[in-house]
Amino acid sequence: MTFTFTSAALRSTALASAAAIGLAGGAVAQVEITYVSGAVGNAVANFAELVRPWEEATGNTVTLVPMPASTTDQFGQYRLWLAAQNGDIDLFQTDVIWAPQLANHFVDLTEAAADLIPQHFPSIIESQTVNGSLVALPIFTDAPALYYRADLLEKHGFDVPSTWEEMTVTAQAIQDAERAEGNSAIWGFIWQGNAYEGLTCNALEWVKSFGGGQIVEADGTISINNPEAAAAIELAASWVGTISPEGVLAYQEEEARGLWQTGNAVFMRNWPYAYGLGNGEDSAVRGLFGVAPLPTGGDNDSSAATLGGWNVAVSRYSANQEAAISLALYLSGPEAQKQRAINESNLPTIIALYDDPDIAEAQPIIPQWKDVFLQAVPRPSAPTLASYNQVSSMFWTAVHDVLSGNTTASASLELLEADLEDLKDGAWR
Numbered sequence: 001m002t003f004t005f006t007s008a009a010l011r012s013t014a015l016a017s018a019a020a021i022g023l024a025g026g027a028v029a030q031v032e033i034t035y036v037s038g039a040v041g042n043a044v045a046n047f048a049e050l051v052r053p054w055e056e057a058t059g060n061t062v063t064l065v066p067m068p069a070s071t072t073d074q075f076g077q078y079r080l081w082l083a084a085q086n087g088d089i090d091l092f093q094t095d096v097i098w099a100p101q102l103a104n105h106f107v108d109l110t111e112a113a114a115d116l117i118p119q120h121f122p123s124i125i126e127s128q129t130v131n132g133s134l135v136a137l138p139i140f141t142d143a144p145a146l147y148y149r150a151d152l153l154e155k156h157g158f159d160v161p162s163t164w165e166e167m168t169v170t171a172q173a174i175q176d177a178e179r180a181e182g183n184s185a186i187w188g189f190i191w192q193g194n195a196y197e198g199l200t201c202n203a204l205e206w207v208k209s210f211g212g213g214q215i216v217e218a219d220g221t222i223s224i225n226n227p228e229a230a231a232a233i234e235l236a237a238s239w240v241g242t243i244s245p246e247g248v249l250a251y252q253e254e255e256a257r258g259l260w261q262t263g264n265a266v267f268m269r270n271w272p273y274a275y276g277l278g279n280g281e282d283s284a285v286r287g288l289f290g291v292a293p294l295p296t297g298g299d300n301d302s303s304a305a306t307l308g309g310w311n312v313a314v315s316r317y318s319a320n321q322e323a324a325i326s327l328a329l330y331l332s333g334p335e336a337q338k339q340r341a342i343n344e345s346n347l348p349t350i351i352a353l354y355d356d357p358d359i360a361e362a363q364p365i366i367p368q369w370k371d372v373f374l375q376a377v378p379r380p381s382a383p384t385l386a387s388y389n390q391v392s393s394m395f396w397t398a399v400h401d402v403l404s405g406n407t408t409a410s411a412s413l414e415l416l417e418a419d420l421e422d423l424k425d426g427a428w429r
């Protein structure tokens with residue numbers, strides 16, 4: 001396994017593969033597979049170990065091309081490569097929301113994965129199926145948690161909050177008390193407020209948990225301009241500069257986790273990958289925190305976790321499709337998913353792994369999170385089809401404007417509704 005960053009290296013990879021096939025002259029050809037992926041946490045560091053059993057079993061090798069952590073940046077780059085029918089990349093690691101937008105560029109894996117499909121949660125397979133083609137195989141699913149500092153809640157006499165309003169009060173009270181004791185770096189709540197896909201996830205959770213819908217509903221109706229959604233976003237705006245640092249408006253997952261692991265936050269919204277790392281040897285919060293479902297809000301009594309997750313797709317332009325499909329099946333299968341669960345606290349998409357004692361022991365969040373992800377709220381990527389990225393970017397921009405203090409939530413959502421109606425232009429396509 002090697003790492004590379006440059007397109008020159010990509011070209012030489014392809015040449016090396018071609019040379020290997022040529023030299024083998026029809027005998028067993030060993031190929032070098034190029035896998036492109038963004039990553040957070042320790043995913044890049046673990047990748048070599050993850051693919052080693054497949055490399056040993058097949059004699060092929062895998063080169064990882066790491067991308068920026070932001071799913072929005074990855075999407076932009078992948079779309080360019082795929083539109084150019086770039087054959088240098090065999091496998092793409094794809095976000096759960098991308099299937100309808102990128103489907104035409106990927107190989108249908110229905111037949112190749114026939115034995116594996118029944119082992120996965122049907123809803124996740126469904127999310128990667130576009131017009132009857134299974135365009136990507138799930139490698140892990142995602143649903144965020146409210147991370148809380150159990151030691152600080154106990155010290156200051158607070159319970160784990162079950163509403164956003166309680167969270168706001170508790171975060172402020174503990175932040176004030178800790179600062180009064182000289183802990184000047186402490187913040188109440190950290191989350192992902194940068195203008196990117198992660199803000200769509202955070203804001204969908206606020207809005208949905210306040211009873212304000214899902215931006216665009218499953219039937220394609222634009223629902224975002226409503227008082228519950230506005231109240232949710234106004235509450236979030238009140239956090240900026242009070243219980244959350246101003247810098248939260250530029251935070252993605254890793255910035256939040258970095259601050260959390262220094263011990264300077266009472267609450268954090270993040271995905272399960274931050275659980276194992278938070279309990280790592282280099283973490284100041286090791287053993288000090290717990291996880292709970294995200295709070296509810298307003299008069300509503302059900303919380304909402306955005307459904308995330310990652311998949312692997314085989315490029316139609318790959319010259320090594322057979323080996324690429326074999327690697328995709330391996331990464332989506334039980335052995336690799338178990339390793340990922342234990343080493344990266346990623347939630348498996350294989351049903352049986354939720355009863356695996358090794359996983360439960362290494363990462364107790366995983367069996368606890370089965371129901372959370374099964375009830376998680378999808379972003380409107382299915383109803384908005386190829387327009388999803390624009391819908392999401394209009395939404396995160398509208399929310400970011402409110403969080404930055406440039407406008408009110410009701411004014412911003414009214415404009416957003418009009419822009420979304422224009423984009424929809426009668427029907428999503």
Ligand code: GLC
Pocket residue numbers: 071095096097141142197198199201253271307308309310
């Ligand atoms: C996580 C989720 C992914 C989401 C991203 C947003 O990686 O798994 O679905 O789009 O966060 O930042």
